[in-house]
Amino acid sequence: MDWLERAAELRQWTRSGTHAPHKPLLLLYALGRFQRDADGELRYSAVEGDLKRLLDEYGPPHRTTPAYPFHHLVSDGVWEVRTDRGPGSPGSGVRELRALGAAGRLAPELRAALRREPSLLGRMTQLLLDLHFPPSLHAELCESVGLEPEPAEPGRLRVVVRRRRDPGMRERVLTAYEYRCAFCGYDGRIGALPVGLEAAHVRWWAFGGPDDVDNGLCLCSLHHKLFDKGVLGIGDHHRILVSQRFVGHSPAAREHVTALAGRPLIGPQPGTRPVADAHRSWHTGQVFHGSPRPATAS
Ligand SMILES: [Zn+2]
Numbered sequence: 001m002d003w004l005e006r007a008a009e010l011r012q013w014t015r016s017g018t019h020a021p022h023k024p025l026l027l028l029y030a031l032g033r034f035q036r037d038a039d040g041e042l043r044y045s046a047v048e049g050d051l052k053r054l055l056d057e058y059g060p061p062h063r064t065t066p067a068y069p070f071h072h073l074v075s076d077g078v079w080e081v082r083t084d085r086g087p088g089s090p091g092s093g094v095r096e097l098r099a100l101g102a103a104g105r106l107a108p109e110l111r112a113a114l115r116r117e118p119s120l121l122g123r124m125t126q127l128l129l130d131l132h133f134p135p136s137l138h139a140e141l142c143e144s145v146g147l148e149p150e151p152a153e154p155g156r157l158r159v160v161v162r163r164r165r166d167p168g169m170r171e172r173v174l175t176a177y178e179y180r181c182a183f184c185g186y187d188g189r190i191g192a193l194p195v196g197l198e199a200a201h202v203r204w205w206a207f208g209g210p211d212d213v214d215n216g217l218c219l220c221s222l223h224h225k226l227f228d229k230g231v232l233g234i235g236d237h238h239r240i241l242v243s244q245r246f247v248g249h250s251p252a253a254r255e256h257v258t259a260l261a262g263r264p265l266i267g268p269q270p271g272t273r274p275v276a277d278a279h280r281s282w283h284t285g286q287v288f289h290g291s292p293r294p295a296t297a298s
Contacts, residue, residue: 003078003113007124008131010076017207018060019286022069024132025054025145027078030106031125032146038111041103044070048098054144058133061230061289067094070104080107134204134228166211173199177218177267183232183240184256185266186220198224202234203279207286214273217265222256231257233288234280238265241284241292262295 010023029051033042044067051066071092073079081089083100090096106114114120125147129138142148179194180187188195200217203209217234219227226232226246233241242261248254268274 001109001113003110003120004123004127006077007127010073010128017203017282017286019132019204019207020060021058021132022055022064022066023073023076024128025058026051026066026069026073028125028128028141028147029054029145030079030104031121032142034106034111034114035121035147038115039105041105044097044102044104048094057144057229058137058141060286065092065094067092067097070097070102073104078107078110079104131206133206134201136198136200136224136228169211169216170199172213173216174218176213176216176269176272178269180218180266181220181223182217182265182267183219183223183227183260183263186223188220196221200224200227202275203282204228204287207282209279209282212273212276213268214276215279217275218267226257227283228287230287230289232260233284233292234265234275235284235292238274238280239263239295240265241288243289243291244293245290246293258293259296261293 007027010027029047030042033040048066051070055064055066071081071089074081074089080087081102081104083090083102085100089104090100090102096102105111125142129141133141174194174197178187179189179197181197186196188197198219198221200219201209201211202215202217205211209215217227223232231243231246233243235241240260240263242258246257248257265274
């Protein structure tokens with residue numbers, strides 16, 4: 001049994017480019033629990049709150065229930081569910097899962113494989129992160145599911161990820177935006193080297209987003225994180241969207257986030273392609289949270 005392949009195939013669920021990381025999030029959560037208690041069970045009623053928070057934070061913009069992956073992950077062969085009545089899942093109904101004491105855990109063969117081969121857990125984690133989430137979220141996601149991130153090993157897992165990132169992308173995007181954050185204009189350097197500036201993918205690399213300038217934005221670290229979390233987006237005429245779900249009352253939160261609503265992006269320089277509509281609308285549909293705030297008069 002190739003467990004990495006099996007974990008990678010959860011991806012088929014997202015073939016159309018829809019960001020639907022329900023199953024990967026549950027699997028990551030279960031791997032985190034396995035790390036602490038290898039044979040422990042996750043009772044639906046006890047973990048429902050945790051899973052809901054994960055889905056709210058890292059899932060799709062629309063509301064969704066943890067009951068769905070709790071039941072459906074069984075068919076992927078990595079997860080099993082039983083109830084007070086015995087083995088087998090009662091379905092994806094929240095009420096049944098609660099009332100029948102449904103409890104899930106990693107499939108016995110997978111638990112055995114993880115025991116036999118301790119490095120498998122880290123590789124599986126990295127694979128799920130690479131396939132479903134942008135790199136800027138990997139560390140905090142590990143923290144959220146209680147996984148100890150593995151120290152980076154050269155070549156780790158790159159074998160299973162078929163596409164390779166183009167290392168030239170960062171340079172091309174930063175140049176296109178003249179080493180300034182497209183949202184706030186931040187352009188810090190230490191000596192000659194830019195600091196705190198990153199090349200963001202608009203359509204995530206994990207969802208087929210190409211390493212092209214018209215799929216990139218030069219963003220400061222704060223705005224990159226907020227963009228990948230769906231707080232910020234790009235609207236018509238390349239104007240900045242700020243989610244109504246973002247709340248921050250300090251002058252800093254207002255200045256760095258809410259005041260951006262409706263402002264035009266800064267850059268790219270003439271002669272370079274701005275963000276393509278197709279990538280922009282993927283981000284708005286799959287990542288951006290809720291409705292945008294009206295533009296602030298400034
Ligand atoms: Zn910025």
